[in-house]
Amino acid sequence: MGELLDIIGFYMRGLTILLGSVAVFLSGFFISWLYDRNSNGNVLGIIVRVTPTSGINLTITLTVTPTLIPTSSPTPTIKLSPTSEPTLTPTPTFIPLPQFSSQEIHVFIERFAGQYGVDPNVLRHIAVCESGFNAGSVNGDYAGLFQFSTITWKNNRIPMGEDNDPHLRFNAEEATQTAAYMLSIGKRYIWPNCMP
Secondary structure: OHHHHHHHHHHHHHHHHHOHHHOOOOOOOEEEEEEEEOOOOOEEEEEEEEEOOOOOOEEEEEEEOOOOOOOOOOOEEEEEEEOOOOOOOOOOOOOOOOOOOHHHHHHHHHHHHHHHOOOHHHHHHHHHHHHOOOOOOEEOOEEOOOOEOHHHHHHHHHHHOOOOOHHHHHOHHHHHHHHHHHHHOOOHHHOOOOOO
């Protein structure tokens, strides 16, 4: 068993040396191996299977090349055989939200208060109380000018017929419209500590 571990160590060191620059590429892969033995139990080669977390399987076969003159270490041969094509995972593109001045936010408050028939001073008071009039404010899962949670945002934007992407909570115009809508349908309880 001691010899077997030495052979494993040699081959793994050999694999690391031979694939040195590829080692970073192989991070996160599951590596397993099988031994190819002759009838005397001698190891003739090792088959290494590299299984990544996505898309491709790679089999590396290491074989010992016998020589007539004994050497201090056998010479491994590497064969790479990919079994499938990798699949690309789409990466979402971050689109920065517009930044609005406090004067622009006051215009949104007046506009949406009029549209939904609510008191603009109540909207102003909630925005100051919840976020300090900061559209970029975050407190745990609560975000934006009116500190909507993700679930509250999604559940109330759908009946409005508006995009329910929770990143829009940071858009002062979208958040003000949503807050005005919620006040207009009697959901004042969303802001229990900030109602005037």
